[in-house]
Amino acid sequence: MSRNRRATLSDVARAAGVSPVTVSRVIRQPGMVSENLRQRVSDAVAELQYIPNHLASALASTRTNIVGVIVPSLTNGVFDDYVGAIEDVLNPAGFQVLVLNVRYSEIEEERAIQALMGYHPEAMIVAGVDQTDRARQLLKTSGVPVVQTMDVTDDPIDLNIGLDHAEAGAAAVRYLHGLGHTRIAHLTARGDPRARRRHGGYLRQMQALGLSTDGLVQSLPRISDVAMGSELFSNILAEVPDVTAVFTCNDDLALGTLFECQRRGLRVPEDVAIVGFNDLDFCVASVPPLTSVSTERRTMGTWAAQSILEIIRGSGKRPKQQSVDVGFSIKVRGSSDAGPVPDRRQKRSA
Amino acid sequence: MSRNRRATLSDVARAAGVSPVTVSRVIRQPGMVSENLRQRVSDAVAELQYIPNHLASALASTRTNIVGVIVPSLTNGVFDDYVGAIEDVLNPAGFQVLVLNVRYSEIEEERAIQALMGYHPEAMIVAGVDQTDRARQLLKTSGVPVVQTMDVTDDPIDLNIGLDHAEAGAAAVRYLHGLGHTRIAHLTARGDPRARRRHGGYLRQMQALGLSTDGLVQSLPRISDVAMGSELFSNILAEVPDVTAVFTCNDDLALGTLFECQRRGLRVPEDVAIVGFNDLDFCVASVPPLTSVSTERRTMGTWAAQSILEIIRGSGKRPKQQSVDVGFSIKVRGSSDAGPVPDRRQKRSA
DNA sequence: ATTGCCTTTGAAAGCGCTATCATCAACTCT
DNA sequence: AGAGTTGATGATAGCGCTTTCAAAGGCAAT
Numbered sequence: 001m002s003r004n005r006r007a008t009l010s011d012v013a014r015a016a017g018v019s020p021v022t023v024s025r026v027i028r029q030p031g032m033v034s035e036n037l038r039q040r041v042s043d044a045v046a047e048l049q050y051i052p053n054h055l056a057s058a059l060a061s062t063r064t065n066i067v068g069v070i071v072p073s074l075t076n077g078v079f080d081d082y083v084g085a086i087e088d089v090l091n092p093a094g095f096q097v098l099v100l101n102v103r104y105s106e107i108e109e110e111r112a113i114q115a116l117m118g119y120h121p122e123a124m125i126v127a128g129v130d131q132t133d134r135a136r137q138l139l140k141t142s143g144v145p146v147v148q149t150m151d152v153t154d155d156p157i158d159l160n161i162g163l164d165h166a167e168a169g170a171a172a173v174r175y176l177h178g179l180g181h182t183r184i185a186h187l188t189a190r191g192d193p194r195a196r197r198r199h200g201g202y203l204r205q206m207q208a209l210g211l212s213t214d215g216l217v218q219s220l221p222r223i224s225d226v227a228m229g230s231e232l233f234s235n236i237l238a239e240v241p242d243v244t245a246v247f248t249c250n251d252d253l254a255l256g257t258l259f260e261c262q263r264r265g266l267r268v269p270e271d272v273a274i275v276g277f278n279d280l281d282f283c284v285a286s287v288p289p290l291t292s293v294s295t296e297r298r299t300m301g302t303w304a305a306q307s308i309l310e311i312i313r314g315s316g317k318r319p320k321q322q323s324v325d326v327g328f329s330i331k332v333r334g335s336s337d338a339g340p341v342p343d344r345r346q347k348r349s350a
Numbered sequence: 351m352s353r354n355r356r357a358t359l360s361d362v363a364r365a366a367g368v369s370p371v372t373v374s375r376v377i378r379q380p381g382m383v384s385e386n387l388r389q390r391v392s393d394a395v396a397e398l399q400y401i402p403n404h405l406a407s408a409l410a411s412t413r414t415n416i417v418g419v420i421v422p423s424l425t426n427g428v429f430d431d432y433v434g435a436i437e438d439v440l441n442p443a444g445f446q447v448l449v450l451n452v453r454y455s456e457i458e459e460e461r462a463i464q465a466l467m468g469y470h471p472e473a474m475i476v477a478g479v480d481q482t483d484r485a486r487q488l489l490k491t492s493g494v495p496v497v498q499t500m501d502v503t504d505d506p507i508d509l510n511i512g513l514d515h516a517e518a519g520a521a522a523v524r525y526l527h528g529l530g531h532t533r534i535a536h537l538t539a540r541g542d543p544r545a546r547r548r549h550g551g552y553l554r555q556m557q558a559l560g561l562s563t564d565g566l567v568q569s570l571p572r573i574s575d576v577a578m579g580s581e582l583f584s585n586i587l588a589e590v591p592d593v594t595a596v597f598t599c600n601d602d603l604a605l606g607t608l609f610e611c612q613r614r615g616l617r618v619p620e621d622v623a624i625v626g627f628n629d630l631d632f633c634v635a636s637v638p639p640l641t642s643v644s645t646e647r648r649t650m651g652t653w654a655a656q657s658i659l660e661i662i663r664g665s666g667k668r669p670k671q672q673s674v675d676v677g678f679s680i681k682v683r684g685s686s687d688a689g690p691v692p693d694r695r696q697k698r699s700a
Numbered sequence: 701a702t703t704g705c706c707t708t709t710g711a712a713a714g715c716g717c718t719a720t721c722a723t724c725a726a727c728t729c730t
Numbered sequence: 731a732g733a734g735t736t737g738a739t740g741a742t743a744g745c746g747c748t749t750t751c752a753a754a755g756g757c758a759a760t
Contacts, residue, residue, distance in 0.1 A: 005493075006470075006491075006492075006493065008745095008746060008747085009746060009747060009748095010746080010747095018709080018710090019709070019710050019711080020710090020746090020747080020748095021709075021710060021711085021748080021749090022708090022709065022710075024747070024748060025709090025748095028748085032707090032708075032709095033708075033709085034707090034708065034709090037708090037709085049487075049488075049491055051464060051467045051468055051488075052468060052746090052747080053409075053468065053470065053745090053746055053747070054468035054469050054470075055405045055408050055409045055414070055469065055470060055745090055746080055747090056409050056715090056745070056746035056747040056748090057746080057747055057748075058405050058715090058747090059403075059405045059406050059409055059714095059715050059716065059717085059745090059746080059747070059748090060714080060715055060746075060747040060748040060749075061715085061747080061748050061749080062715070062748095063748095064405070074424050074429075074430055074433070075427065075430045077425065077427075079424075080424055080425045083424070083451070084453075087451075096465060098448060099449060099451075101433070101437075101449075103434075114401060115446060117401045118401055118402060118403065118404035119404050119405065120356075120403065120404075120405060137399075138399075138401075141356075141399055142356075143355075143356065225631040225632070225635070226631055226632040226635040226636075227631065227632075227634055227635040229635070230635055252632075255632065255635075256635050259635050259636055259637045262612075262637040263637050281575040281576055281577065282575070282576040282577075282602075282605065284577055285575070285576035285577040285579070285580055285605075285606055285609050286576075286609055287609045287612040287613050358715095358716055358717085359716065359717060359718095360716080360717095368739080368740090369739070369740050369741080370716090370717080370718095370740090371717095371718080371719095371739075371740060371741085372738090372739065372740075374717070374718060375718095375738095375739090378718080382737085382738075382739095383738075383739085384737090384738065384739090387738085387739085402716090402717080403715090403716055403717070405715090405716080405717090406715070406716035406717040406718090406745090407716080407717055407718070408717090408745095409715090409716080409717070409718090409745050409746065409747085410716075410717040410718040410719080410744080410745055411717080411718050411719080411745085412718095412745070413718095
């Protein structure tokens with residue numbers, strides 16, 4: 001736990017008997033240094049346990065190799081693939097991805113963007129298209145490439161890849177309606193703007209189909225979890241006992257609904273059909289497996305990262321496409337579609 | 351998307367007609383500047399949209415206000431509360447928490463530590479006690495406070511708070527044995543070291559009780575998910591059809607086991623008792639709710655962050671306690687203990 | 701030999717900020 | 731009234747690195 005100051009470039013240079021520039025070159029562009037010196041410097045680096053001071057290096061070179069990523073949440077499985085995809089592209093290219101979680105708060109998002117700007121990232125990736133005016137302003141004036149993901153907009157800050165959540169919500173309703181359902185409930189939690197848009201799509205589509213939504217929408221102003229799904233669905237049942245289908249704003253609520261059905265002896269999908277959103281891993285595993293609207297999270301992350309690389313590498317050239325709608329797909333499973341009846345009550349195998 | 355370079359301290363100073371130092375003071379210690387100038391400078395800051403260059407500021411002051419946090423995963427709900435707790439303490443104190451996810455890889459962890467060191471964090475918080483030698487070395491020579499969390503060790507790098515996972519595994523076994531179970535299975539995934547330790551505790555305790563573990567342990571070398579729980583439990587059933595209890599290394603596998611039981615018509619807990627690990631939110635919501643070993647994740651995060659603050663603020667003084675074992679508790683629920691039989695088959699409420 | 705052109709190394713300047721010390725005015729106290 | 735004190739501002743140096751640009755040596759071509 002030595003509190004002696006850490007070795008600097010100059011320390012290494014002194015130890016190796018060369019000038020500081022040479023040490024810098026050994027680290028950044030080893031090809032420029034003769035075999036002989038390169039070895040001597042490397043030894044000194046190892047011996048002194050030298051780690052370049054990124055702050056100084058970035059300040060001097062005006063290249064930080066940082067890409068800032070803002071996510072609204074880390075809780076809900078949704079942003080793992082996404083962030084993972086971004087890192088898989090950017091890390092090998094020599095960039096450090098700095099992820100800040102803003103917990104679904106616009107104020108925190110603004111703060112986070114400002115904080116990140118202080119580190120002079122070479123690009124920014126933000127989730128959603130609903131930044132505050134000030135946040136938009138910060139991003140725009142930053143002068144670096146900005147990618148908005150997860151949602152689509154007519155007025156992107158810069159680049160944009162996502163999907164139309166209103167359309168996805170509407171599609172879920174159409175799907176259930178196509179199955180013959182008319183009393184279709186919607187459960188939603190303290191929504192991020194995208195969940196609200198899905199809700200809007202649900203409402204619009206229900207109306208377009210001439211279906212009533214009275215008593216069929218339940219929400220609570222906190223971050224969702226599985227138990228909330230049970231609670232919200234219970235509320236629905238209290239108001240509309242003969243509800244036959246539920247579309248939830250995410251898979252946690254869908255799973256909670258499924259559990260509530262199990263608890264009450266309601267058969268899924270025969271008595272109640274369930275459609276979730278996000279298609280998290282547990283959807284395939286539950287009994288019955290959950291139908292869910294699947295989104296291209298990895299695709300969005302990868303595209304965002306690659307576009308950024310192109311721009312930075314291509315010295316400012318913009319990619320041909322500024323905006324991409326990656327769409328969505330409904331993964332139909334047993335929670336909405338009984339299908340060719342499998343023998344569900346199979347007994348202990350052995 | 352102006353590519354003009356961003357405003358600097360000097361730009362602001364020029365605009366406000368003061369010296370650069372004064373601008374710096376308005377930002378860092380406004381009390382030192384007269385009302386009059388303070389206002390003029392603030393206006394200039396706003397007009398030029400000045401954001402301090404953190405790199406330059408940190409370099410000059412040798413205070414980065416950064417605390418580095420290494421987590422092995424963001425996927426599994428486990429690290430949210432933990433990171434959240436750390437941020438809740440450190441952000442208000444003016445620190446930026448930099449979280450790096452190393453995806454359960456020792457090599458990535460080493461890289462991440464090295465990368466973070468380049469930013470000269472004022473403290474480091476790492477999950478687990480199983481860093482590579484080089485990683486330990488890096489952390490030790492960094493000269494900053496280091497907290498190892500989530501696990502306990504006799505040989506901490508610096509500070510340490512966690513729990514004894516072997517003991518937790520053993521306790522789960524003792525609990526199930528106390529319920530009368532003797533054929534107790536264990537499911538585990540590509541383990542982080544803590545999962546392996548829980549496994550070790552399971553084995554040791556089974557042996558101590560004189561119970562066989564033949565065919566009762568199943569694992570797969572990938573990151574776990576709910577479906578894997580179903581798969582592993584199926585494997586157990588194939589080998590030991592009359593298994594009566596399952597202890598899993600995490601809640602995902604527990605939930606997968608529960609689903610597999612539902613699929614096969616096995617009653618939980620009458621036919622199969624299930625005990626998970628971590629006590630994630632869905633444990634209370636499932637049918638039946640899942641018994642799980644609960645860990646003090648928020649406590650660990652809070653303690654780590656507060657200890658760091660004490661050390662930094664207290665100019666190097668170490669807290670009285672260097673090592674803390676926060677223990678664990680078994681949250682007993684319906685998946686292991688039928689309890690006073692509730693009417694599970696309640697019909698549709700209305 | 702002389703010119704020219706690489707290749708390898710180093711000297712100097714400066715990235716944007718803060719720490720330190722100096723300056724100067726305004727004020728208190730004896 | 732003179733010395734000492736306080737408070738507000740600025741000049742200067744330097745954090746650790748990279749980016750020029752210059753220097754020095756080696757070599758081939760004239």
